[in-house]
Amino acid sequence: MSEPLLQVKHLATEFQTEQGLARALDDISFEVNAGETLGIVGESGCGKSVTSLSIMRLLPKPAGNIVQGEVIFDGQDLVQLPADDMHNIRGNRIAMIFQEPMTALNPVYRIGRQLGETLALHNPKMSKSDIRDASIRMLERVGIPAPERRLKEYPHQLSGGMRQRVMIAIALLCNPEILIADEPTTALDVTIQAQILQLLKDLQQETGMAIIFITHDLGVIAELCDRVLVMYGGRIIEQADINTLFDKPGHPYTRGLLKAIPRLDQPPKEELSTIRGMVPSLFDFPPGCRFQNRCDFVQERCRQETPELETYNDGQQVRCFRFRELVNE
Template identity: 45%
Template sequence: MTRHQFELSNLNVAFRSPAQTVHAVRGVSFHVDKGETFAIVGESGSGKTVSMMAAMRLLQSPPAHITADAMRFKGEDLQAVRQRDWWRYTGEKIAMVFQDALTALNPVYTVGWQIGEMFRVHRPQMTRREIRAASIALLTKVGIPEPERRLDDYPHQFSGGMRQRAMIAMGIALDPEVLIADEPTTALDVTVQAQIMDLLQQLKDERQMSLILITHDLGLVAETADRVAIMYAGTVMETGTIRQVLGTPRHPYTLGLLGSRPQAIEKGDKLRPILGSPPNLAAASRGCPFAPRCTAAKPVCSEQFPPTVHVPSGQDVTCHVVAEEAGQGNRQPEVTT
């Protein structure tokens, strides 16, 4: 087996309560290689953030119930890491940058204190002076002017773009090999979005990091990612390189998603949304979660979970219709829930 920087195989996350069980993530598998940007795209509630939170052990369990065939970091089995050793991985080897830095940064501590905490936790041998110097270097790196002074500011004294930069500075503090960016530009205006994405790309290239980008912005994905996974209702529908998935999309959901973009239609034409709404994840459906909204759906779609097939254009597609066309319709489904 090739050694990927980070790898998830058949991840399932269910939130169990006495009243109901919500299947937030169903059979998600993907990997990311060194120096690569992998984008996970999906609408709110599609399970993209939950999958990464599960991998990072940020979900409270119970109610979260997490299973996976494999979770690996450079070949190392992450599930075998004991909870009391987990801190050596999180922040250090795999770091996370969250959306909406105003709430993701602690409002009552200075930005410098919060960046410095990375070193205080993971580099106990560093002196206060060294930590301060390293934090200033990080703020300079992410393009915050007057870093010596801004280090003693609180998050609310920063602008939105600067807060996100500070958040990124914290994420890259220990030179992680994998950086997970969860909608890093959502709360920002368009010009600042572009700056933040440029910064992330530049840092990734310099440090040969692997970047996992969680977003709902297809435009952003097209510009920045190497490979992409399209998620819907907790399932990866289609995954491959940008060229494969966005250039020759095969899954009806991907087709619908691309067709619904305003850029996809002629000026003056009506928008073409995907009709219907995402399924209730608490109601266990055996079939394809997209079947009720799918224009190509067949009877089998609502009865059996679709198989994942490798299509000639190179990507993997989880769909009965595509599988049948590819002549693999009779193959046993890889994932059943």
């Protein structure tokens, strides 16, 4: 494979809070190849959403700032790109959908206007009727019945699943090369969730776009993704292709997450395994490995030094001193 589509290199993002500077992302590096689906998984506050917002440069200003690193897309560093050029990329070449379809659409404008806006923005020469036709076709593609009528409706007249479909339609209008999906199914019920995931898969097959899929749900990851990043405390702690991750999870945290999923082959009504302790706030992470205070395999070294993200067989990357001993257990 040639050049990756998107390269994130040593990205670090900080937030100004009342307690001081909080480093929400620390030394994040990964690649996204054309046409693949990369999953980013982790608990709340691990930095997975901040990663996507950093790539899109949508961090809440002035609190959030990228302090280090590069995001290389099409030969340019998005971090350094002038605002005007960034406007041309957002919604056009890299699009994004969000967690809350209920609030992500502007309540006072009709669906048609919110779709057409994106098209008109990135294709200034497009005529009104062309925009309308393209909008209708797009709504059809995302599986919205009676699209002509929907164009004239307001967001509150649609259900949550329909609104998320509209969001997807808006995101895909300009045929983006990358779609960033930030927990797009978390707010939806399970049947709708399955429909949306299937829709994303189908659309990816049609368009060949890459998807960065952010979620805390390993089940969704298993269904959709080719490769997975596991994040903890603002750092990547494991990166692997989907089969490796589920067969041979490297990091004790990943193992903990996988064990915490109920399985059909387990005896029913048993207590689920959990990871002990709580995720500390960004200010309270222990020195050394950030997971050491919750890890079952902790050693003295883990408390002193920070492990690096090392690459092992099959390109699996793990940030753990004891990976080699643990993997053979």
